[in-house]
Amino acid sequence: xxxxxxxxxxxxxxxxxxxxxxxxxxxxxxxxxxxxxxxxxxxxxxxxxxxxxxxxxxxxxxxxxxxxxxxxxxxxxxxxxxxxxxxxxxxxxxxxxxxxxxxxxxxxxxxxxxxxxxxxxxxxxxxxxxxxxxxxxxxxxxxxxxxxxxxxxxxxxxxxxxxxxxxxxxxxxxxxxxxxxxxxxxxxxxxxxxxxxxxxxxxxxxxxxxxxxxxxxxxxxxxxxxxxxxxxxxxxxxxxxxxxxxxxxxxxxxxxxxxxxxxxxxxxxxxxxxxxxxxxxxxxxxxxxxxxxxxxxxxxxxxxxxxxxxxxxxxxxxxxxxxxxxxxxxxxxxxxxxxxxx
Amino acid sequence: xxxxxxxxxxxxxxxxxxxxxxxxxxxxxxxxxxxxxxxxxxxxxxxxxxxxxxxxxxxxxxxxxxxxxxxxxxxxxxxxxxxxxxxxxxxxxxxxxxxxxxxxxxxxxxxxxxxxxxxxxxxxxxxxxxxxxxxxxxxxxxxxxxxxxxxxxxxxxxxxxxxxxxxxxxxxxxxxxxxxxxxxxxxxxxxxxxxxxxxxxxxxxxxxxxxxxxxxxxxxxxxxxxxxxxxxxxxxxxxxxxxxxxxxxxxxxxxxxxxxxxxxxxxxxxxxxxxxxxxxxxxxxxxxxxxxxxxxxxxxxxxxxxxx
Amino acid sequence: xxxxxxxxxxxxxxxxxxxxxxxxxxxxxxxxxxxxxxxxxxxxxxxxxxxxxxxxxxxxxxxxxxxxxxxxxxxxxxxxxxxxxxxxxxxxxxxxxxxxxxxxxxxxxxxxxxxxxxxxxxxxxxxxxxxxxxxxxxxxxxxxxxxxxxxxxxxxxxxxxxxxxxxxxxxxxxxxxxxxxxxxxxxxxxxxxxxxxxxxxxxxxxxxxxxxxxxxxxxxxxxxxxxxxxxxxxxxxxxxxxxxxxxxxxxxx
Numbered sequence: 001x002x003x004x005x006x007x008x009x010x011x012x013x014x015x016x017x018x019x020x021x022x023x024x025x026x027x028x029x030x031x032x033x034x035x036x037x038x039x040x041x042x043x044x045x046x047x048x049x050x051x052x053x054x055x056x057x058x059x060x061x062x063x064x065x066x067x068x069x070x071x072x073x074x075x076x077x078x079x080x081x082x083x084x085x086x087x088x089x090x091x092x093x094x095x096x097x098x099x100x101x102x103x104x105x106x107x108x109x110x111x112x113x114x115x116x117x118x119x120x121x122x123x124x125x126x127x128x129x130x131x132x133x134x135x136x137x138x139x140x141x142x143x144x145x146x147x148x149x150x151x152x153x154x155x156x157x158x159x160x161x162x163x164x165x166x167x168x169x170x171x172x173x174x175x176x177x178x179x180x181x182x183x184x185x186x187x188x189x190x191x192x193x194x195x196x197x198x199x200x201x202x203x204x205x206x207x208x209x210x211x212x213x214x215x216x217x218x219x220x221x222x223x224x225x226x227x228x229x230x231x232x233x234x235x236x237x238x239x240x241x242x243x244x245x246x247x248x249x250x251x252x253x254x255x256x257x258x259x260x261x262x263x264x265x266x267x268x269x270x271x272x273x274x275x276x277x278x279x280x281x282x283x284x285x286x287x288x289x290x291x292x293x294x295x296x297x298x299x300x301x302x303x304x305x306x307x308x309x310x311x312x313x314x315x316x317x318x319x320x321x322x323x324x325x326x327x328x329x330x331x332x333x334x335x336x337x338x339x340x341x342x
Numbered sequence: 343x344x345x346x347x348x349x350x351x352x353x354x355x356x357x358x359x360x361x362x363x364x365x366x367x368x369x370x371x372x373x374x375x376x377x378x379x380x381x382x383x384x385x386x387x388x389x390x391x392x393x394x395x396x397x398x399x400x401x402x403x404x405x406x407x408x409x410x411x412x413x414x415x416x417x418x419x420x421x422x423x424x425x426x427x428x429x430x431x432x433x434x435x436x437x438x439x440x441x442x443x444x445x446x447x448x449x450x451x452x453x454x455x456x457x458x459x460x461x462x463x464x465x466x467x468x469x470x471x472x473x474x475x476x477x478x479x480x481x482x483x484x485x486x487x488x489x490x491x492x493x494x495x496x497x498x499x500x501x502x503x504x505x506x507x508x509x510x511x512x513x514x515x516x517x518x519x520x521x522x523x524x525x526x527x528x529x530x531x532x533x534x535x536x537x538x539x540x541x542x543x544x545x546x547x548x549x550x551x552x553x554x555x556x557x558x559x560x561x562x563x564x565x566x567x568x569x570x571x572x573x574x575x576x577x578x579x580x581x582x583x584x585x586x587x588x589x590x591x592x593x594x595x596x597x598x599x600x601x602x603x604x605x606x607x608x609x610x611x612x613x614x615x616x617x618x619x620x621x622x623x624x625x626x627x628x629x630x631x632x633x634x635x636x637x638x639x640x641x642x643x644x645x646x647x648x649x650x
Numbered sequence: 651x652x653x654x655x656x657x658x659x660x661x662x663x664x665x666x667x668x669x670x671x672x673x674x675x676x677x678x679x680x681x682x683x684x685x686x687x688x689x690x691x692x693x694x695x696x697x698x699x700x701x702x703x704x705x706x707x708x709x710x711x712x713x714x715x716x717x718x719x720x721x722x723x724x725x726x727x728x729x730x731x732x733x734x735x736x737x738x739x740x741x742x743x744x745x746x747x748x749x750x751x752x753x754x755x756x757x758x759x760x761x762x763x764x765x766x767x768x769x770x771x772x773x774x775x776x777x778x779x780x781x782x783x784x785x786x787x788x789x790x791x792x793x794x795x796x797x798x799x800x801x802x803x804x805x806x807x808x809x810x811x812x813x814x815x816x817x818x819x820x821x822x823x824x825x826x827x828x829x830x831x832x833x834x835x836x837x838x839x840x841x842x843x844x845x846x847x848x849x850x851x852x853x854x855x856x857x858x859x860x861x862x863x864x865x866x867x868x869x870x871x872x873x874x875x876x877x878x879x880x881x882x883x884x885x886x887x888x889x890x891x892x893x894x895x896x897x898x899x900x901x902x903x
Contacts, residue, residue, distance in 0.1 A: 002900075009896055016889030021851035023882040027858055028831070030875045065829065398737035401902045422739040432730040434659065436666055448655035449738040493734055 060095035067091060067101075071108050084109055085118040092125065099133045102126030106139050116147040127164070131290045132318055134171035137164035145182075158182065167287065169322055193219050217262045221276050224259040228267055228274040231255065236272075245269055270327055283325040284342045291331055291340050294318045305338030343412070345501055345532040346374040346397065350406035353392050366392045368556040369406065374534055374549075379527050381543035382536040383642065384553035390536040391429065393553070394505045397534075398426045410501060422450070425499040429506040431490030435479040439470050439489050442478065443496055450497035464492040468522075484515045491522065502526065504535035508542050520546055544638045552645060559645050568636045575614035577606045578630035579621045586624045590617065603629060652740045653748040660722065660752025669717050674760065677710035681768050685775065696777035700866040703768030704786055708862070711761055711794045712821055715753070719801025720813035722749045723898070732903050743895035750802050750891060754795055761791045785876055786865035792883035793859035797821060799890035800854075806898040824856030854886050 067087045074081055088105030092098055102123055109119035120143055127136040141161035148154040162179040165171045193216065200212040228246065231254050236242050239252075246269050249255050258267060265278030291309070298306045298317045306312045309321050309331060324330055324342070332341045351370040357363040367389040374380045384390045395401040397408055399416050413420035433442050440461060447457035465471050468488045473481070478489065487507070494502060507523070508516045523533055523546055537543050543550055544564060551561035560567055574595065580603030582590075587604045591597040594617065596607040608614050611633065618628050664670065684702035723746070726732040736742060765787040769779045797817055804813035830850035858879045861871050 005896060005900065009893065012889065012892045012896070016885060016892070017852055019885045020854075020882055020889070023878060023885065024851055024855055024858070027875065027878050027882065030872065030878060062826075069829070395733075395902075398733075400733060400736060402900055418739040418741070421737055424737065426734065426737040428730065428733040430730075431734065433734070434663065434731060436663065437659075445655055445659055446734065446738070449652050449735065449740055451651060451739065490734075 060091045060098055063087065063091045064101050067105065071112065075112060081108070081113040084113055085115065088122050092122070096129040099126065099130055099135060103135045103139055110143045110147050114147065116143050119143050131293050132168050132170060134165040134168040134175065137161040138171065138175055141165065155182065167322065169320060218279065221261055221263065221278055225267060225274045225276050232269065232272070232274060242272060243269060280325045287322040287325060288340060288342055290322050294321060295338050295340060299338055305335060307335045309333050343376060344373045345376050346372065346408070346410055346534055348372045348406065348408040351393065351396060351403050351408055352405040353396060353401060354404045366556055370558050372551055372558060372561065374532060376532060377527060377530055378532055378548050379523060379546055380534045381547035381550040382534060382553065383540065383543055383550055385538055388553040389556040390553055391505055394503055394536060397503055398424065423499055424501045424503055425494035427490045427494040427504040427507055429509065431486060433478050433489065436477055438475050438477055440474045442489065443492055446493050446496045452497065460496055464495055468492045483510050487511060487515065487519065500531055502531055502533045504533065506537060507535055508537060508539065516542065540638045540642055552642065554645060564638065568638065568641050572611060572633045573636055574607050574609055574634045575611060576632045576634060577608065577614055577617055577628060578603050579626045579628050582621065582624065582626040586626070590620060593617065653744045653751065656745055656748025657751035657755065660749050661755050664718050664753060664756045667718060670714060673710045673713050677706045677764055678767065680706035681771060696772060696775060697866050699772055699775060699777070700783065701862065703771070704790065704862040704865060707761055707764045707768065707787060708790045711757060711790060712797055714760060715757060715794050715798045716801055716814050716817045719753055719798045720805050720810040720817060722753060722802055723805040724810050727903050736903060742899050746802060746806065746895045746898050747891065750799060753798050757794050757798065758791060761787060761794065782861065782865045782869065782871055785871060786861045789859040789861055789876065789879055792880055793856050796854055796883050796887045799887040799894065803890050803894035803897065806894055806901060820854065821856065824854045825860065827853050827855045828857055858882055
């Protein structure tokens with residue numbers, strides 16, 4: 001190419017791109033709302049999955065970037081976050097395992113938009129899909145603690161979610177500390193008892209009444225267990241040794257009889273703590289659920305059930321499987337069928 | 343005044359992806375005079391098409407320039423003066439000859455009436471009437487070549503540049519093209535055409551240029567280029583007994599026998615006249631007397647040998 | 651005159667391209683089929699029909715511009731039909747502009763046809779179409795012109811497949827350039843931020859031509875904005891055609 005032509009190309013480029021840039025600046029000022037308008041497309045998120053051509057998670061990432069920009073842009077300007085919840089829903093529908101999207105959209109919703117309903121709903125959706133993600137129940141509990149402080153029982157619900165976060169066994173120490181601190185600070189059992197009694201009194205349907213009844217019974221058991229634990233500690237102080245089993249408390253005269261378990265379980269001593277089979281069985285069911293979900297996830301990704309439960313951790317499909325609530329027991333697993341049982 | 347003149351015309355094709363650049367044309371200086379039928383000879387790959395493409399502004403020369411009737415070849419004025427027939431011409435397959443000529447008429451800047459007149463003239467000259475409404479898609483090689491000529495002639499250019507106009511045609515088609523070129527020369531056009539078939543060139547050309555490996559080796563009138571001297575004379579005689587023929591062969595270069603009689607080849611005209619006298623003396627009859635001159639083919643072979 | 655002859659011929663050739671009819675068939679199916687998608691979401695079907703119709707006009711228009719456009723000049727060289735054209739008394743830029751104009755006319759007809767069908771369909775379904783809908787179609791057409799110019803530029807430089815890839819990437823990127831603009835404040839002051847900002851102004855910003863959201867929701871768009879967007883498109887298209895002409899001026903064919 002001759003010099004003349006190189007100069008012609010450069011001159012043309014400079015003039016044209018200068019012109020288009022000036023035009024662009026003018027247009028950006030004319031159409032500040034364009035970003036929101038783009039999102040008018042999103043409400044059909046149910047359809048979106050079918051039209052992504054197998055690139056759902058890539059599009060989710062892309063939308064997530066937009067979501068962050070959208071949030072920061074409106075945070076700096078008008079503090080209106082009209083489309084935030086829709087964006088969060090769309091992103092997580094495209095990529096249901098996008099924990100950060102649940103978490104931060106949830107935080108934005110509660111913290112910036114003060115829409116705690118949407119925040120809690122999104123994060124609940126998140127930990128149904130991702131039972132091993134401790135962040136989601138943790139943030140949910142924070143929403144109850146911070147946004148709904150004034151409401152009765154919020155602390156108890158917060159503690160409940162913190163418990164879930166701890167139950168994933170992946171939460172950091174600090175979360176554990178907060179959970180314990182919360183339990184000490186509030187008389188959570190009293191708060192919880194009040195919530196369930198309200199529900200029992202005000203519910204019309206059998207299902208909710210039965211659930212409230214059961215929850216109240218569980219509270220009784222929990223309080224009984226705590227009382228038994230205190231008596232066991234007195235025993236230890238007086239005798240200089242821990243009781244060999246729970247029945248020794250009766251034979252040694254600390255109690256006339258063991259308290260009843262209305263749900264048919266029994267109390268027992270385990271390393272200085274008093275446990276109850278009803279409560280532990282309940283925990284077994286919930287943790288079992290987590291393990292089953294993990295096996296399902298592994299099977300979906302690898303096309304076969306894992307050979308052992310440890311294989312799921314070794315192949316990095318999950319970071320850990322929850323331990324069995326009963327000390328010394330492990331999950332029964334059948335690698336042929338992928339069935340997990342307590 | 344020369345019609346086409348080139349000065350140091352050079353074309354080097356840039357090598358792609360580390361391949362070496364290829365010099366296709368090397369300092370070509372060519373002159374074609376008015377109303378000449380100029381034959382541009384060379385083997386395949388010698389640079390004939392490159393030269394023609396430069397003359398027709400398809401390629402830009404690496405160095406040098408070409409002048410057509412006093413105009414720089416790349417100028418639009420020069421392009422108005424030439425009609426170009428590419429080798430194996432391609433046209434829009436979905437157009438008919440009539441539409442094709444109309445399209446090129448528009449490119450030449452002719453108005454509707456002029457285009458209609460042009461069609462009438464060219465359709466008659468090239469016998470396109472029968473196929474006027476058919477799409478080019480189904481055309482044979484000969485039909486395409488006729489259409490190609492018509493396209494080259496649109497706008498009545500004084501200079502015609504034809505790339506291998508006779509390649510791929512049957513003998514009838516070649517004759518038609520030959521006659522057409524002679525006819526166009528009679529209409530005072532200058533014709534520059536390339537070929538690798540020597541016979542075609544020798545039959546019609548006034549002058550030739552010979553290209554070997556991108557270099558113009560010779561240009562000039564055919565009779566000037568070829569050795570004027572008689573290379574030998576062939577005398578054919580019959581009614582000669584075999585013994586006499588053997589006797590006469592003593593003074594000749596070569597003898598062979600055919601149905602026509604004995605063919606004697608002698609070195610020069612003196613020897614030939616001497617031979618004829620002796621044939622007559624022995625009672626034989628001379629039926630043919632042919633001086634043998636160098637053919638373009640011999641000359642071409644000599645050049646190629648020389649180039650090596 | 652000479653340019654019109656080239657344009658006319660380009661149009662005539664493109665109309666014969668089977669790709670065109672395949673794409674038109676898909677576009678028509680998308681417009682008619684959008685009703686079915688409307689059933690899935692409640693109470694939004696007219697909006698969805700408008701959404702998808704305009705998206706179909708845009709996407710299939712772009713595909714036509716790309717598939718036909720990147721072949722325009724290349725095919726002439728490949729099939730050697732160009733030999734008997736550029737040896738004529740014609741400026742090379744006339745050839746480029748003629749080729750562009752031929753496809754531009756075809757795209758105008760195709761876009762107009764698809765928009766008309768979509769508008770009729772919306773009316774048949776009991777919806778209403780306002781001016782913004784047609785303005786959106788006009789801006790889509792302007793975007794197609796820009797992409798066609800880019801396709802013509804690449805067609806005179808490279809093979810159709812590579813050209814099509816580049817134009818298609820430019821289409822995707824061109825709709826996402828605002829990512830480069832809406833940067834976090836922290837980044838804006840840094841060098842990389844300035845570089846991204848620069849790229850934002852240099853790349854063709856195709857979202858300027860995208861007012862489909864407003865059209866589908868019946869939101870008014872200011873005429874001033876439309877005029878600026880048309881101006882932007884015209885400038886950028888002229889730039890690309892200028893480059894194409896310069897690239898083709900010296901090209902050996």
